Amino acid sequence: VNVTASVFFAAIVAVTLGITYWASKRNTSTSDHYVASKGITGWQNGLAITGDFVSVGGFLGITGAIALQGFNGFYLSYGIPIAFLLVLLVVAEPMRNLGKYTVGDVITSRFGTRSVRAIAAVNTLLISIVYMISQFVGAGALIQLLLGINYNVAVVVIGVLASVYILAGGMLATTWIQIFKAVLLLSGTFLLLLLVLSRFDFNPVAVFDETAATLGDGVVLPSDYGGLLANLDVLSITIAVALGPVGLPHVLMRFLTVLDARTARSSVAVASVFMGLFFILLPILGYGAAIYVGQAEISAANPAGNLAAPQLSEALGGDLLLAFIAAVSFATLLAVMAGIVIAASGAFAHDLHQRVVRRPGNGPRAAQGGPHRRGSHLRDRPHPGFRRPGLQPGIPRHSRLRHGGERKPPGHTADDLLEKVQPDGGGERYGGRTRKLGGPRACKPEPSGRERDLSLHQPGAGLYPHRLPRQLLRHDLE
Amino acid sequence: VQQSEYSGIAETEAFKELVRRKRAFLIPTVVFVLLFFIMLPILSIFTDVLDGKVIGAISWAYLYAFAQFFLAWIVTFLYWREAGRFDELARKAREQASGGVENFA
Numbered sequence: 001v002n003v004t005a006s007v008f009f010a011a012i013v014a015v016t017l018g019i020t021y022w023a024s025k026r027n028t029s030t031s032d033h034y035v036a037s038k039g040i041t042g043w044q045n046g047l048a049i050t051g052d053f054v055s056v057g058g059f060l061g062i063t064g065a066i067a068l069q070g071f072n073g074f075y076l077s078y079g080i081p082i083a084f085l086l087v088l089l090v091v092a093e094p095m096r097n098l099g100k101y102t103v104g105d106v107i108t109s110r111f112g113t114r115s116v117r118a119i120a121a122v123n124t125l126l127i128s129i130v131y132m133i134s135q136f137v138g139a140g141a142l143i144q145l146l147l148g149i150n151y152n153v154a155v156v157v158i159g160v161l162a163s164v165y166i167l168a169g170g171m172l173a174t175t176w177i178q179i180f181k182a183v184l185l186l187s188g189t190f191l192l193l194l195l196v197l198s199r200f201d202f203n204p205v206a207v208f209d210e211t212a213a214t215l216g217d218g219v220v221l222p223s224d225y226g227g228l229l230a231n232l233d234v235l236s237i238t239i240a241v242a243l244g245p246v247g248l249p250h251v252l253m254r255f256l257t258v259l260d261a262r263t264a265r266s267s268v269a270v271a272s273v274f275m276g277l278f279f280i281l282l283p284i285l286g287y288g289a290a291i292y293v294g295q296a297e298i299s300a301a302n303p304a305g306n307l308a309a310p311q312l313s314e315a316l317g318g319d320l321l322l323a324f325i326a327a328v329s330f331a332t333l334l335a336v337m338a339g340i341v342i343a344a345s346g347a348f349a350h351d352l353h354q355r356v357v358r359r360p361g362n363g364p365r366a367a368q369g370g371p372h373r374r375g376s377h378l379r380d381r382p383h384p385g386f387r388r389p390g391l392q393p394g395i396p397r398h399s400r401l402r403h404g405g406e407r408k409p410p411g412h413t414a415d416d417l418l419e420k421v422q423p424d425g426g427g428e429r430y431g432g433r434t435r436k437l438g439g440p441r442a443c444k445p446e447p448s449g450r451e452r453d454l455s456l457h458q459p460g461a462g463l464y465p466h467r468l469p470r471q472l473l474r475h476d477l478e
Numbered sequence: 479v480q481q482s483e484y485s486g487i488a489e490t491e492a493f494k495e496l497v498r499r500k501r502a503f504l505i506p507t508v509v510f511v512l513l514f515f516i517m518l519p520i521l522s523i524f525t526d527v528l529d530g531k532v533i534g535a536i537s538w539a540y541l542y543a544f545a546q547f548f549l550a551w552i553v554t555f556l557y558w559r560e561a562g563r564f565d566e567l568a569r570k571a572r573e574q575a576s577g578g579v580e581n582f583a
Contacts, residue, residue, distance in 0.1 A: 071539050075519060078543040081550030082515040088554060089504055089511075205534040212535035221529045222522035222539040231523045238519040265561055272554050280547045283540070 004319055005146040008327030016165065016334060019176045023169035033170035034101035034346050040175055040257040046270025048175045049254050051182030053080070053245070053271070054278050055336045056138045056329055059185060064305025066286025067298050070219030073286060075234060077279045079241030084275060086246050088268040095255040096264040103249050104351035114356055121351035124249040128344035132337065139333040146326050162337040166345060171257055174338045181335040186274060188328040192309070193281055195316040196288035204284055211287040219290065250343035288312055492570035499567070503560050507553060514549060518542050
């Protein structure tokens, strides 16, 4: 048993539990639990996103891949900045503006059916489970290697730790653990980098030169992967690296923890600077490992090269640095695990259990927890675009008189009362329910997809819809 | 923004300008970024054009890969600047809407 490593690991666990204890006192409401009551600042969130991304896969995996395969290992890395650009340009602000607690909320606010929410939740769970398994495997292997604890025991201990973080500390704990780990990992990487560069008079080009001189040009040039299928396989992984992060639930959830679109934007900007610096410098660590540890030793320790970074730290800084880097990797695993667990728990508890299985009602109203009434005067207006063939023109006008004129506060209308009596919502959205009720709204057409677009803006939402509802615009100008 | 306000906002000149300018910025940028990105794996995996060494042992492939990081930083900066104007238009749209028709705030 490595005593230094044990001390570092214990310190990491102690700090994370301390953060959890601190957060638990502030973790009182549902909003606290899932999204830290939207109180995270841009810098904090940026570091937390960096933490989510700079995972063990990045740090250990890519360093090892570059050490063993040269440029061919870097393909796991150069998609990341593009991924973040896409997150910034396409998803960050709409996520913030449309979502409440989960990805399911965001999608439901545009397409208000229960099945869409269920699919979003199941997707979140599937992605999270796959991601979680790889974290478990990495953490178990690392602990077994350094502390000599049995693999199965290690996996159970980590699972319990992650559950404690989430149950007690919620999103606030997850975010701060992620920030703590991001700072640790970035400084650990920076330290290793300085140690490697110090042997080359701080000239990064010399690292490449030395590698090419000792290991051949093959390691600095891209090479064929062997056959069309293998090449297409690599191409497909590269595309997945660039496009996949745009849909990772535990990353998307981070945009729900900030106050407004501007903060969401600044958090991606902060993250892209730190993450870019991290990933662009990995080749130096990888080549450093290839030179000072040797490719044979790296693949002997792990065929995929996953231990290259710890091995490099041992070669350059001895036991102390090895223990530090291993402990940082462990903190990374714990923090990423916590992030995945809270995304998955939101999908399970908030989406699947609350809104699909128990189904208190459907649609965007259920998603936003509220005031659909405010929009009913828009929905109920007669418009050719909304009318289905065979419906009497003008009939929805009754409902406009009734609902548009009254403006009852949410929770006090007949429908809301009915919903309390019939907790299952009585059928497919407004159509089914109002038919049971009878009265003027009985003839109201079932909302089409276009109508639902109009009900996307709940209080507190930002100003940007994905696209302008032209139907509404033209009608209102008439 | 509440739904009742939304129709008012959607009518304003500032809002139309906002949507138009957002699209004019985002669509070409995203298309360019994706094309720039996908050319690297295609060229490095299927051709030899990036195989030459340029600075010391650093190959064209590495330079292209590093360029993706710089592209990301530059576009982030450009978008940041542009988004300030979007926010300004959004503020104007709210003002114009509340100064105009019915306001339930």
